[in-house]
Amino acid sequence: MREAVREREFREFAEARQGQLRRSAYLLCGDWHQAQDLTQTTLMKLYASWGRVRRDGNVEAYARTILTRAFIDQYRKRSWREEPVDEVPEPASVEPVTPELRLVMQAALMELPPRYRAVLVLRFWEDWSVEQTAEALRVTPGTVKSQSARGLVRLRGLVEGLAGETSGR
Numbered sequence: 001m002r003e004a005v006r007e008r009e010f011r012e013f014a015e016a017r018q019g020q021l022r023r024s025a026y027l028l029c030g031d032w033h034q035a036q037d038l039t040q041t042t043l044m045k046l047y048a049s050w051g052r053v054r055r056d057g058n059v060e061a062y063a064r065t066i067l068t069r070a071f072i073d074q075y076r077k078r079s080w081r082e083e084p085v086d087e088v089p090e091p092a093s094v095e096p097v098t099p100e101l102r103l104v105m106q107a108a109l110m111e112l113p114p115r116y117r118a119v120l121v122l123r124f125w126e127d128w129s130v131e132q133t134a135e136a137l138r139v140t141p142g143t144v145k146s147q148s149a150r151g152l153v154r155l156r157g158l159v160e161g162l163a164g165e166t167s168g169r
Contacts (some may be wrong), residue, residue, distance in 0.1 A: 013059060014043050021067055027121045028071045028109070030110040042067040064126060065136040068118050072137070094132050108158035116151030123148055 021042055025035035038042065045066050053062045109117055115137075121143070122133045130148075134141045 004051060009054060010047055014047075015149060017060070017063065018043070024064065024069065024121065025067055027073075027109065028068070028114075028117060030106070033072075038067060038070050039056075045070070059162065061128075061132065061136075064128075065120070068122060068136050071136075072114060075124070079168055085102060104159055104162045105130045105155075107162055108155055111158050112154055114153055116147055116154065119144055119147045120151045120155065 018039060018117065022032075022035050022039045025038040025042075026032055029035055044065055046059075046063050053059055056062075109120070112120070118137060119133060122128045122136060123130070128136070130141045130144045134144045137144070139147075
């Protein structure tokens, strides 16, 4: 009976939060297919520890921590996972439904190193505290602060450059 309750609780959480996790994953990696893979990895790892996580509370924060760490681990290991292909597949078309500035911001975000990107997404998109972000990334709060500051400076420069390119068209 307990197993059925556990399964139901996890399924309800996964159904309610999967879209949100996927959007956050997309902000980290910039690719919808990779974002789906990160989301599935997150949900698999969360399921494996569901009983403990559910008892401890704050399942949402734990899921986002798993997602962020999976992204960073994937980036670190990417060099040995990549395989050359004969043809590059056509990118999936996504209908732009957001303002131009949002597209410029996303493009600029993808230009940042993964650590800066992870810090900025957690701090400003997910609205996490410095301490929560530090714990998720396994760094000190001072590192989060410095990477936030440096990341924002670089992001502003990139946004200004990209915005200038699009307005000159």
